[in-house]
Amino acid sequence: MAKLILATTSPYRKEAFVYLGIDFEAEGSNVDESKAERNNPEELVKNLSRLKAEAVAKNHSDAIVIGMDSVGYFNDKILEKPKSKEEEFQRLQSLSGNNHQFYTGIYMINTALDKAISRVVKTEVFIRKLSDKEIDKYLNEDPYFNTYALGYDPLRHSSSTFVQRIEGSYNNLLRGIPLEIIVEMLFEVGYKKEV
DSSP states (O other), X not given: OOEEEESOOOHHXXXXXXXXXXXXXXXXXXXXXXXSOOSOHHHHHHHXXXXXXXXXXXXXXXXXXXXXXXXXXEXXXXXXXXXXXXXXXXXXXXXXXXXXXXXXXXXXXXXXXXEXXXXXXXXXXXXXXXXXXXXXXXXXXXXTGGGOTTSSOSSSSGGGGSEEEEESOHHHHHHSSOHHHHHHHHHHTTOOSOO
C-alpha cells in the first residue's frame, strides 16, 4: 500500500488531515514561492501545489504525495500575509462588508502508478460590516496575526464571527484544505484503502 505524504509543514493542514482517520506523513517541500507569477490566483495555486508535490515525490517511489497552496483574492489583488498590524487593520477595514475569494490548489501524484491529478477549489467569502473596535479587539487578542494570508483566522478568535456566509467549500476556508475534494481525488489517483 502506497503511503500518503502531505507536502507541507503547515500545522493547520496536518491537523485537518487527521480528521480523515488515515495514516499519513508530512514532509516540507522547500519550494521558493517568491518567484511564482502572482497575476492569476488560480494559476498561482495550481502551479505552486504542483511544484510542492513534485519536489517531495521525487524522493519516494511508492507514495501518494499531496501538494497544496492557498491564497486570498480581493479587488483584483492576491492577498499576501500582512507585514504589520497596521496593514492587517487596513486589510480588515477594506474586507468589511465585502466579499473576497479563497483559492486552494491541490496536486496529487501516485508515484507507483506515475499518475497525477490537479484541482483548484474556490470559496467565496462574505464578511459582515466590522467596526474599528472589533478589528482592534481581534488584533490585540491574536498574537499570530501574520500567519493568515487573508488577514484573519476564520476558525479561532473573535475573527471567526467576521464571516457572514460562504459559497463553496467550508473546509477550504476553515482549514486551507478542502477535505471533501481530497477524498474524491484520493480514489481518482488510485488510493485503495477505505476513507
